[in-house]
Amino acid sequence: MKFLDEYRDAxxxxxxxxxxxxxxRRPWTIMEICGGQTHTIVKSGLEGLLPAEITLVHGPxxxxxxxxxxxxxxxxxxxxxxxxxxxxxxxxxxxxxxxxSLLEAKAAGADVRMVYSPLNALKLARANPGKEVxxxxxxxxxTAPANAMAVWQAEREGLGNFSxxxxxxxxxxxxxxxxxxxxxxxxxxxxxxxxCTVMGYQEYEPLSRRYGVPMVVTGFEPLDxxxxxxxxxxxxxxxxxxxxxxxxxxxxxxxxxxxxERIVEVFEVSPRKWRGIGEIPSSGLRLRQRYRRFDAEERxxxxxxxxxxxxxxxxxxxxxxxxxxxxxxxxxxxCTPETPLGAxxxxxxxxxxAYYQYGRRQHD
Amino acid sequence: xTEFNSSCPVMRPAEERVLLAHGGGGRLMHQLIERVFxxxxxxxxxxxxxxxxxxxxxxARLAFTTDSYVVRPLxxxxxxxxxxxxxxxxxxxxxxxxxxxxxxxxxxxxxxLEIETLRRVARSMRQAAARAGVALVxxxxxxxxKGKGDGIFINTAGIGVVEAPAEIAPQAVxxxxxxxxxxxxxxxxxxxxxxxxxxxxxAPVTSDTAPLWAPVEGLLKAGLxxxxxxxxxxxxLASALNEIAGAGxxxxxIRETAVPVREAVQGACEILxxxxxxxxxxxxxxxxxPERDAARALEVLRGFQVCALAARIGAVRAGPxxxxxxxxxxxxxxILDLLSGEQLxxxx
Numbered sequence: 001m002k003f004l005d006e007y008r009d010a011x012x013x014x015x016x017x018x019x020x021x022x023x024x025r026r027p028w029t030i031m032e033i034c035g036g037q038t039h040t041i042v043k044s045g046l047e048g049l050l051p052a053e054i055t056l057v058h059g060p061x062x063x064x065x066x067x068x069x070x071x072x073x074x075x076x077x078x079x080x081x082x083x084x085x086x087x088x089x090x091x092x093x094x095x096x097x098x099x100x101s102l103l104e105a106k107a108a109g110a111d112v113r114m115v116y117s118p119l120n121a122l123k124l125a126r127a128n129p130g131k132e133v134x135x136x137x138x139x140x141x142x143t144a145p146a147n148a149m150a151v152w153q154a155e156r157e158g159l160g161n162f163s164x165x166x167x168x169x170x171x172x173x174x175x176x177x178x179x180x181x182x183x184x185x186x187x188x189x190x191x192x193x194x195x196c197t198v199m200g201y202q203e204y205e206p207l208s209r210r211y212g213v214p215m216v217v218t219g220f221e222p223l224d225x226x227x228x229x230x231x232x233x234x235x236x237x238x239x240x241x242x243x244x245x246x247x248x249x250x251x252x253x254x255x256x257x258x259x260x261e262r263i264v265e266v267f268e269v270s271p272r273k274w275r276g277i278g279e280i281p282s283s284g285l286r287l288r289q290r291y292r293r294f295d296a297e298e299r300x301x302x303x304x305x306x307x308x309x310x311x312x313x314x315x316x317x318x319x320x321x322x323x324x325x326x327x328x329x330x331x332x333x334x335c336t337p338e339t340p341l342g343a344x345x346x347x348x349x350x351x352x353x354a355y356y357q358y359g360r361r362q363h364d
Numbered sequence: 365x366t367e368f369n370s371s372c373p374v375m376r377p378a379e380e381r382v383l384l385a386h387g388g389g390g391r392l393m394h395q396l397i398e399r400v401f402x403x404x405x406x407x408x409x410x411x412x413x414x415x416x417x418x419x420x421x422x423x424a425r426l427a428f429t430t431d432s433y434v435v436r437p438l439x440x441x442x443x444x445x446x447x448x449x450x451x452x453x454x455x456x457x458x459x460x461x462x463x464x465x466x467x468x469x470x471x472x473x474x475x476x477l478e479i480e481t482l483r484r485v486a487r488s489m490r491q492a493a494a495r496a497g498v499a500l501v502x503x504x505x506x507x508x509x510k511g512k513g514d515g516i517f518i519n520t521a522g523i524g525v526v527e528a529p530a531e532i533a534p535q536a537v538x539x540x541x542x543x544x545x546x547x548x549x550x551x552x553x554x555x556x557x558x559x560x561x562x563x564x565x566x567a568p569v570t571s572d573t574a575p576l577w578a579p580v581e582g583l584l585k586a587g588l589x590x591x592x593x594x595x596x597x598x599x600x601l602a603s604a605l606n607e608i609a610g611a612g613x614x615x616x617x618i619r620e621t622a623v624p625v626r627e628a629v630q631g632a633c634e635i636l637x638x639x640x641x642x643x644x645x646x647x648x649x650x651x652x653x654p655e656r657d658a659a660r661a662l663e664v665l666r667g668f669q670v671c672a673l674a675a676r677i678g679a680v681r682a683g684p685x686x687x688x689x690x691x692x693x694x695x696x697x698x699i700l701d702l703l704s705g706e707q708l709x710x711x712x
Contacts (some may be wrong), residue, residue, distance in 0.1 A: 001627050004634065010621075013694040045696020090637070090708035094385070114708070115560060116636075221696045243555045337704040338391060357701050 007221030035062030057321030058351035072097030087121040088136040118150035119154035125162035145259035148266035173283035188232040193247040200255025219247040276315030313342035385705020415456040427462030430521035442570030446488035456530030462527025474513035496575035534611035542658035544598025553643035574647030
């Protein structure tokens with residue numbers, strides 16, 4: 001298929017892998033931020049083609065994985081209300097909170113719908129004036145523009161029966177949290193290509209300078225990832241630390257201004273708790289005062305008990321790249337996609353689920 | 365600086381209810397079958413691990429199977445629920461190496477359904493039965509309250525006479541066997557989903573629903589040794605291969621580049637966030653034949669229009685048992701596992 005096959009070409013991958021083998025001198029640990037990148041790496045078996053000096057660790061860029069349990073509990077409580085049609089992206093439906101998942105809520109009678117876009121939820125709100133339509137706004141900067149657009153349109157249309165449960169998170173504060181952690185073992189980052197398509201990469205430049213860490217904005221196909229790794233290693237071996245753009249066909253330094261404007265119009269930066277990691281300052285988005293009446297938490301006043309995170313799940317260590325999923329004693333035994341102990345085992349973007357799905361037995 | 369909390373809550377064990385994911389053809393469905401039906405019925409003669417049962421009546425070996433059809437929308441590009449109900453059961457018999465002969469059809473209709481819709485479905489079933497060479501000999505109709513059904517649910521059961529000289533089953537699969545798919549994958553699932561999601565493509569994707577006895581008969585008449593056959597419905601190729609690897613106690617390796625997927629289907633899967641290897645087909649099967657018969661089997665299959673794109677995609681290995689390995693497009697290796705439930709599109 002045009003525009004895809006070029007980036008999945010075995011001969012090109014072998015050429016670049018050869019160049020990487022000739023380039024690398026010392027051991028390096030590189031983290032890819034985004035869950036979509038983790039999925040490609042594990043599914044295509046890319047790690048097996050890399051020189052032994054390079055270790056990949058998988059970052060916290062799986063929105064499903066880092067959405068706090070309290071929010072999932074709130075979602076389930078809202079969905080259970082008889083007047084509510086609860087809409088969500090597909091892979092959020094399966095994530096368990098303390099009172100089960102949205103799919104289980106559906107089995108118990110809740111009206112839960114999978115949508116591909118928040119604008120589909122708006123359509124549902126227009127078509128069902130007697131119902132309250134709630135959209136679960138999960139994701140990084142990638143999903144923020146469309147979610148902002150939905151609220152903006154609802155406000156213009158005076159759509160009173162639409163609201164949003166906001167769980168938007170931001171990448172740079174999470175990267176800074178990882179970089180400033182005493183357990184840090186990351187030498188370079190592959191920055192998330194789709195997030196940067198929206199936001200550009202200017203905000204990564206001060207981070208790269210301050211911590212002396214190479215950051216390569218990278219795409220999602222196998223050849224993209226390999227080239228991103230190559231560029232990062234070239235910087236590391238050459239003693240450089242700067243922001244580079246591998247994903248030039250989609251990302252510009254300043255990003256997509258129109259999308260950014262819509263985000264800023266509707267959302268403001270707020271502190272946010274990350275599942276398995278804890279609260280990170282200025283790492284989330286919430287609706288601005290002007291749009292607060294579309295906030296489902298305010299509208300329904302559903303209070304979720306604060307959940308104390310405890311147990312044997314090492315999600316936090318996995319999400320910051322300190323441990324690999326198969327280093328967890330529960331991996332693949334007490335913790336599986338059917339009986340997840342933690343969120344990274346739930347979404348196919350989650351590091352644990354990706355390893356379970358595609359790579360499990362290689363580490364037996 | 366943020367302190368990392370390195371733990372996650374322990375999940376409460378889910379209350380035991382049937383989830384939609386239990387019907388997705390993945391690991392959850394297998395668990396449900398094992399824990400409920402196999403547990404209760406094993407002693408009653410249940411042959412749970414194949415598409416149909418083979419029973420002896422007098423001197424004859426009969427294949428007997430049943431399947432229920434629920435699809436939304438009822439009509440989609442390339443067919444409707446009636447086509448599926450006939451072809452699906454015909455194909456389950458064919459996968460036992462049996463010539464399909466007689467079908468029953470039970471209907472559960474929702475109050476308010478337009479009779480004209482039902483008539484179109486019934487007409488499609490007649491045409492599909494004629495094409496497959498089976499007779500629709502008995503049936504049943506029930507009507508449920510509005511809101512208690514989804515227009516039409518159909519159950520069909522079928523019987524056929526086994527013509528394969530040897531057992532066709534996962535247990536007959538041997539290391540060294542060639543793995544052949546009968547055509548391009550994913551068209552049915554994508555056709556249904558694109559209607560459901562309101563997507564339109566430059567080249568419209570139509571369902572691949574078709575009867576498969578003719579190509580199976582072709583393989584048998586050519587005197588080829590056929591070890592196992594499986595139609596690639598719910599859960600797609602990946603799930604079928606996992607079931608066979610598990611039940612047969614063998615390993616299977618396939619090459620991603622060898623699996624035929626049409627460009628329109630691949631494109632739709634990229635947009636919808638799906639892997640075509642897990643998408644449902646309604647007129648495709650996988651065949652396991654000894655290496656020496658592989659070339660001839662491909663030639664025979666390609667002689668049937670429905671199998672024009674048949675391709676050899678991999679081979680059976682002695683181990684690791686129960687594991688399906690995928691050589692990716694770029695030459696990397698990964699495990700092609702059963703999904704837990706249905707495929708759910710990822711967020712970004």
